[in-house]
Amino acid sequence: xxxxxxxxxxxxxxxxxxxxxxxxxxxxxxxxxxxxxxxxxxxxxxxxxxxxxxxxxxxxxxxxxxxxxxxxxxxxxxxxxxxxxxxxxxxxxxxxxxxxxxxxxxxxxxxxxxxxxxx
Numbered sequence: 001x002x003x004x005x006x007x008x009x010x011x012x013x014x015x016x017x018x019x020x021x022x023x024x025x026x027x028x029x030x031x032x033x034x035x036x037x038x039x040x041x042x043x044x045x046x047x048x049x050x051x052x053x054x055x056x057x058x059x060x061x062x063x064x065x066x067x068x069x070x071x072x073x074x075x076x077x078x079x080x081x082x083x084x085x086x087x088x089x090x091x092x093x094x095x096x097x098x099x100x101x102x103x104x105x106x107x108x109x110x111x112x113x114x115x116x117x118x119x
């Protein structure tokens with residue numbers, strides 16, 4: 001009888017240990033997936049920063065300070081709208097300040113937000 005109780009205790013400890021190992025393995029897999037997702041997002045952010053740096057160089061190289069200030073204002077408003085997930089406003093702003101048609105502006109805004117939100 002005592003041997004049977006010890007056997008059941010050992011069996012219970014092994015079952016608990018196995019469950020803990022399985023939970024740890026699932027947590028580790030989730031952690032690795034999250035790290036891959038963060039790496040992809042970081043790469044996308046680096047690409048966007050490079051694009052912004054290119055725009056910044058173009059704006060800063062402009063000899064007309066009023067135009068430079070205007071372009072910064074537009075860029076700030078569009079980025080703010082995208083940050084608030086206001087795609088329609090962002091599309092309106094792109095159309096207002098560029099020669100883009102509706103489809104062109106929509107594709108530009110949705111292409112940018114889809115790349116970022118896909119992570």
